[in-house]
């Protein structure tokens with residue numbers, strides 16, 4: 001028996017792939033999980049960032065920040081400097097995005113459930129970061145102007161509760177920026193359960209532009225932008241994965257490195273990662289319509 005659908009609240013989901021179900025009413029796709037919040041948080045200990053999901057998160061800091069700066073420049077198209085001053089990142093990990101964003105905003109704050117990440121953000125990068133689940137975080141009346149979730153929403157147990165809480169603690173006309181895989185993309189549909197982003201239990205939710213827009217709009221957030229964004233990857237990282245880890249031919253990797261070819265960064269866009277920006281509709285406007 002699966003949990004009810006977070007988009008339409010119905011409980012008529014049917015199996016789609018092993019461990020993954022699809023809502024018969026609204027087509028929303030999610031993992032069929034039966035885990036407590038504590039079990040869920042345990043997935044994100046240091047092993048997750050060192051070998052399990054990421055080979056070595058901090059070793060790729062430079063390329064990760066190139067990607068974050070690209071996301072920041074898209075977000076900046078919608079930012080009004082006089083209005084959007086305080087930014088909150090949910091799922092800040094080691095604070096590498098906040099480190100880029102602090103040049104653009106007056107105040108930046110991050111929350112994450114991973115203790116090692118938050119320690120690094122606080123102590124090494126001197127950022128305002130908290131090791132807490134947003135669901136339990138006491139905002140103490142403070143509101144934000146921008147909330148970001150980069151490749152985080154798919155990891156949450158209850159994205160609907162997060163989005164509701166974010167919306168409640170956002171100033172009028174505040175922005176929400178989200179990236180996540182697009183289950184309706186060509187690559188996802190073609191690859192089916194072999195799509196690189198299908199991996200329960202860490203990926204528990206599989207949105208499309210339509211279902212994510214619906215979730216945002218259910219919470220007073222109007223979608224003002226959507227696109228499929230690409231990312232930069234270092235040839236070093238790609239070559240290491242192929243020649244060392246997969247083919248066990250370290251000499252090819254070493255030769256490429258010797259020739260200096262691994263220093264190049266490659267831009268890739270498979271059109272299966274979506275980037276949505278939504279804006280909080282002021283209360284007065286919602287009553288009018």
Ligand SMILES: [Zn+2]
Nearest residue numbers: 005008023026
């Ligand atoms: Zn549904």
